[in-house]
Amino acid sequence: MGRPPCCDKVGVKKGPWTPEEDLMLVSYVQEHGPGNWRAVPTNTGLMRCSKSCRLRWTNYLRPGIKRGNFTDQEEKLIIHLQALLGNRWAAIASYLPERTDNDIKNYWNTHLKKKLKKMQAEEGDIAGGRTGSGGGGVKRPAALNKGQWERRLQTDIHTARQALRDALSLDPSSSPAPAAKVAAAAPPPPATTPPGSTAYASSAENIARLLEGWLRPVGKRPEASGSTSTTATTTQCSGEGGAASASGGGAEYSTETSKMTSSGGAAGSAAPAFSMLESWLLDDGMGHGDDEVGLMADVVPLGDPSEFF
DNA sequence: AAAGGCTTCAACCGCACCCAA
């Protein structure tokens, strides 16, 4: 096909977004809804390529996203989902509606990978001379034959269910957004003010305020990606300040995970994918009782996440 | 107080997939 890249035009701006650009993008999305990114630069006058606009919206401006400070539950969820799904960040993110795939990916690469490595090292020290390199002899998926891999996947799923169930039951109040909670939209932390953010913060707050207006019941709501049934929550938001509510996010995610949800069957309904996972996890009532370390440790032998890279 | 090294994260790049014409 050899299609030319979308961003090779001269005059296309790259690099960090300015508050002004953010505002332009937000107002556009406010009016037209997310989607049809191709048209965004033309219609807004932004000197950005469509991909850049989409990315900026998805990872930063989209309402309902939570930034920084991953909770224990989220951390565990990520670890186990990573063990299950590999580096399919978008799929993993669909189970954490308030987080973006980019955020999760970054968190994995900067924190969790190290953490797991460290734990493995410690385990290795304890286990001592148990068969040299393998530490249990886990091989890359590609190196296993299909039967082996499927069997291992079964085990992985079983273990992950157990662990996730445990994680979910630890602290329901802060658990990452089962549908009801997302809809209720407990005021999330200011979506646009990461701890280290600088002068930009104040501008971001302005954007947040703009979004706040958008999230209130509006006559028109985002079309495009909202075409699936997830839009039920789109017009409800009592959030203040923080550009809250996962509503926008829900809509966005419904598209981004459409592949997954459609193959998963029941996901089309108003409940985000997370509740699907929940029921998936909980439908087969099994005992559990791992402590946190156990949870983490469980992952390692499953697939040694580092081996996915 | 300054310099250098390290960490974090926003953004870019390129490939893959989906879908309409």
Add this chain to the structure above:
DNA sequence: CTTGGGTGCGGTTGAAGCCTT
């Protein structure tokens, strides 16, 4: 059935901030 446009996804990079010496 084929082609091409649009979008999504995962890997990677580089700038900014933070920490240590």
